[in-house]
Amino acid sequence: MTILLQMKDIHKTYPNGTVANRGVNLDVNEGEIHALVGENGAGKSTLMKILFGLEAPSNGEIIYKGKPISFKGPRDAISQGLGMVHQHFMLAPSLTVSENIVLGDEPRKGLLNMFRDRSKELEEITSLIKRFNLKVDPENVVDHISVGQKQRVEILKVLYRGAKLIILDEPTAVLTPQETDELFDSLKSLVKQGYTIIFITHKLREVMEISDRITVLKAGQTIQTLTTKDTNEEEISRLMVGRDVLFRVEKEEKKPLNTVLQLKDVTVTDEKGFKVLNEVSFQIREGEIFGIAGVEGNGQRELVEVITGLCEATSGQILYVNEDILGKSIGEIRNLKIGHIPEDRQSTGACLTSSIYENLIMDVYHNREFRSGPFLNRKKLRKFSEELMKKYDVRAESVDTLAGSLSGGNLQKVVIAREISKNPKLLIASQPTRGVDIGAIEFIHKEIVKKRDENTAVLLISAELSEIMSLSDRIGVLYEGELVAVLENTDELTEQEIGYYMLGIKKDKKGAAM
Structure with missing residues (x-):
């Protein structure tokens, strides 16, 4: 040629x-x-x-x-x-x-x-x-x-x-x-x-x-x-x-336990009066990954924001361990052992003008184990952040490196390290591997499954349908703000089948609140 x-x-x-x-x-x-x-x-x-x-x-x-x-x-x-x-x-x-x-x-x-x-x-x-x-x-x-x-x-x-x-x-x-x-x-x-x-x-x-x-x-x-x-x-x-990569996520069979998060008829209306979420209902249990599939712009961002306190609901209830958290502040919700990996690591996931160290400790520095009386135990905090940096393979000169100087994949690892290290009862992972290479994807997937196996309830939102199908135990599909289906992720379920729901060709809201 x-x-x-x-x-x-x-x-x-x-x-x-x-x-x-x-x-x-x-x-x-x-x-x-x-x-x-x-x-x-x-x-x-x-x-x-x-x-x-x-x-x-x-x-x-x-x-x-x-x-x-x-x-x-x-x-x-x-x-x-x-x-x-x-x-x-x-x-x-x-x-x-x-x-x-x-x-x-x-x-x-x-x-x-x-x-x-x-x-x-x-x-x-x-x-x-x-x-x-x-x-x-x-x-x-x-x-x-x-x-x-x-x-x-x-x-x-x-x-x-x-x-x-x-x-x-x-x-x-x-x-x-x-x-x-x-x-x-x-x-x-x-x-x-x-x-x-x-x-x-x-x-x-x-x-x-x-x-x-x-x-x-x-x-x-x-x-x-x-x-x-x-x-x-x-x-x-x-x-x-430079090594073999495991493409299929190894995930053991697990029977979900108690309900951690339940949404009941949650509706969110934008400034124009349009319902960006329309009476969405579902629940997630301990030891379960509940994936949300859908073409971007069908309510995924608003769903995450209403659960994490970043936007207000027009109506409905959000129960976290049987407590209605609607109306609570962002800080109150973050203190409830809820981890949140946001879809935009640069604008909402990290402070780019702060160091890796400062980004990693922002949720734990007030914990008793990191204080000496009224003062911060900086030695312990530094050791904590260095251990996280090593465990999550954040590639930088030191924990003092500015977050804004990191590549997209390394910045994502900082966010994931911070949120998973909280040992959350509920982990919300929104586009956790966006713009990340296959080696890092494999690592992130293993960490998410590990939390599930430790009985964390996981809400996974991803534009990558293969990721949703690989990780999820059950899959909900959002279309124009509605939860149009909740599907058991069995061997019979195909990407094409989910695609029909994503495009609005099929709807099956039966069992959505289960």
């Missing part, structure tokens, strides 16, 4: 001395789907930012279509036929699909092209949608379309600007299994039409399904490039992490 792109001996060192790339080499063939995998901090994102003109390399050479290139910014990359779809959608929710696609590059007409040509815009976008079979209504407002459709809009944006090489960063992070299948069909169709795709993901099963070749990065270096049909998930994970 013809080599379309070569990145040779790419180095990137930031002014603060951080080395992101240490001589990376990447060859991408024309008309292939090339997966780029590696642990957090392996250098994947930096490499793609360099390719797309968002970063300048410290050293190295990029050859595209047989010629050396050097992009001063994304506009240069776009002009040469490169497009990048970022993990977090960059869409204007109040604009229509077609308006988002052409934004900044609208068809013009009239004297000196003073006026926007809306009829031509609609004609071009409709033709583009048909050509690539990326089904979405061009006149729909983006705020009103599904997550899967938003993903298609992002791809249409880069296609509209003439991209022939498309970089996709974690494109399935928030998609249902059905939406993922549709996306993969679209990507395969693009490749058949001569397009080339670089696919960044943590999901090795998807790598095996969609890619032609795989390049593994570790510690800023290229480890190996593999032909997908000649490898397997185990070999890839070994190259990424």
Whole structure:
């Protein structure tokens, strides 16, 4: 095959001395789907930012279509036929699909092209949608379309600007299994039409399904490039992490005990009067993981916030060990042996301007064991935080390192260490492995199951359906603020079945309060 792109001996060192790339080499063939995998901090994102003109390399050479290139910014990359779809959608929710696609590059007409040509815009976008079979209504407002459709809009944006090489960063992070299948069909169709795709993901099963070749990065270096049909998930994970990774969570059979948390007809209304949670009822018992599945934005965040005191309920009851905790302050709830791993580790999970040490002790420094009379026993507190840092493999120079300087995966470990070390009676884990590599995912999963086996009640919220199915004993599905099903996680239950509930195609509220 013809080599379309070569990145040779790419180095990137930031002014603060951080080395992101240490001589990376990447060859991408024309008309292939090339997966780029590696642990957090392996250098994947930096490499793609360099390719797309968002970063300048410290050293190295990029050859595209047989010629050396050097992009001063994304506009240069776009002009040469490169497009990048970022993990977090960059869409204007109040604009229509077609308006988002052409934004900044609208068809013009009239004297000196003073006026926007809306009829031509609609004609071009409709033709583009048909050509690539990326089904979405061009006149729909983006705020009103599904997550899967938003993903298609992002791809249409880069296609509209003439991209022939498309970089996709974690494109399935928030998609249902059905939406993922549709996306993969679209990507395969693009490749058949001569397009080339670089696919960044943590999901090795998807790598095996969609890619032609795989390049593994570790510690800023290229480890190996593999032909997908000649490898397997185990070999890839070994190259990424440096050891065998257990993909299936080992979990012993356990009979749940007493009810720890019970929600009764909990309703939450937003500032516009819309019910973001509508009469949600369920219970979680000791020694049980209750997973919440659903496309993001269907009430998961509000569910966690109303339990932890971050927002108020319009009606209903939340009973924690038979005590109604609605109306209690955040501090009162945190003192009730409730652990909370929030979905956003940066804004609500940690204080980025404080050290690892300060983040780890914030819930325990007032405990009697860490005091000497009226004073803090700093020696004990420091030992406590150092032991947690070692146990949870937080990779930093010392506990005095600022939390804000840590990688996403290491910051997540700090949050998880703090919350699990409280020995909570109820653990709320919201997106516990988001943006975390497979080695860390394995460790986090084991810790969550360990708490369950110690009779902690666990509420697990995750956009990763495979994670929900791997860890949960029972699964509830949220759709438009309603708990539309509560399912026993048996061997017969499939991702496709849960996907139908997530999309609102099926509803079965029977047993939801059990």
